[in-house]
Amino acid sequence: MDRISESAAAVQPAEIIALLKWYQDAGVDETIGDDPGALGRPRTAAAAPMPPVQMAPAPQPVQPVPAPASQVRAVAAAVLPGSDAASGDARRIAAGCNTLEELAAALAAFDGCGLKATATQMVFADGNPDSDIMIVGEAPGAEEDRLGKPFVGQSGKLLDRMLAAIGLDRTTVYISNIVNWRPPGNRQPNASEIAISLPFIERHIALMQPKILLCAGGTSAAALLATREGITRIHGRWYDRSFPDLPAPVPTMPVYHPAFILRQPGMKRDVWRDLLVLKHRMKELGCGVSSAT
Numbered sequence: 001m002d003r004i005s006e007s008a009a010a011v012q013p014a015e016i017i018a019l020l021k022w023y024q025d026a027g028v029d030e031t032i033g034d035d036p037g038a039l040g041r042p043r044t045a046a047a048a049p050m051p052p053v054q055m056a057p058a059p060q061p062v063q064p065v066p067a068p069a070s071q072v073r074a075v076a077a078a079v080l081p082g083s084d085a086a087s088g089d090a091r092r093i094a095a096g097c098n099t100l101e102e103l104a105a106a107l108a109a110f111d112g113c114g115l116k117a118t119a120t121q122m123v124f125a126d127g128n129p130d131s132d133i134m135i136v137g138e139a140p141g142a143e144e145d146r147l148g149k150p151f152v153g154q155s156g157k158l159l160d161r162m163l164a165a166i167g168l169d170r171t172t173v174y175i176s177n178i179v180n181w182r183p184p185g186n187r188q189p190n191a192s193e194i195a196i197s198l199p200f201i202e203r204h205i206a207l208m209q210p211k212i213l214l215c216a217g218g219t220s221a222a223a224l225l226a227t228r229e230g231i232t233r234i235h236g237r238w239y240d241r242s243f244p245d246l247p248a249p250v251p252t253m254p255v256y257h258p259a260f261i262l263r264q265p266g267m268k269r270d271v272w273r274d275l276l277v278l279k280h281r282m283k284e285l286g287c288g289v290s291s292a293t
Helices: 003-009 013-026 069-079 084-095 100-109 142-147 154-164 191-208 218-225 258-263 265-285
Strands: 133-137 174-177 212-216 239-241 250-255
Touching: 084 100, 084 191, 100 191, 133 191, 133 218, 142 154, 154 258, 174 191, 191 218, 212 218, 212 265, 218 239, 218 250, 250 265, 258 265
Parallel strands: 133 174, 133 212, 212 250
Antiparallel strands: 239 250
16 A cells, blocks of 8 residues: 555544545645645654744834835835736725725726636625724635625634634624735735735725724735734734824734634734733723714
8 A cells, every 4th residue: 555545544534524624614725745634634653743833922012103004005016016007096996985885886896906807706894884993804715705704714713702802793893804805725915916905995994994903914914014024023013004084093903813823823822912902902992882883
């Protein structure tokens, strides 16, 4: 029996089904390894031990760093040759939207982002539009693409548990993404796709007028804060982010994306620390759901 046959025989049918279901939920649609069981079963005693997870140090308090919209667009333009026309159209269209309904309709009709052609549907937002807290992720995954709502797959379930830990849920927060269509194979959106989408999410935030903005993951933080620092360095820190048509900057904090926590469960201690920082800021700012709800 060759090595691949031995590997397959060592895995029970129920394990194979569970593994395939996990891959499906994660949006995996391509295999790149020779051993179908290697990623899904525990290592044997003879295998080399996994290196210990290095815990990130507790984030130190920092002074808010302004990241004006003009700075974000300048960084985007510098790395996005050829996307100026589509970005200009997106900025003009987004600026003309005065309600969330108008913005959703404009996004649905916008053909400037190529991801629209491969996605099942647009994923606009979920949660309470009267909330003081807005969470912006990266892009829809497979389940989000299927259901038309952000954060509804495995990452969404973990996000719900994270929110519940400090007394929040989808009736008390509002959730969207930088990019509103699923990239094929759940890949990260590229620089051009982010630049084209940025005017829409900026307008989305301006219309929401949140008291607190959370960037879920490094892609979201890089896009909205125009930073090249990784999420492990900037998570749990507050930044002042200015947006067009808002009278004052919005306190903005990068946090780990739930998908990252699923891959690195050793980081849960850092996540809890960030949630406590968020809860403290909520109390300071008197965050709650609008009395209109």
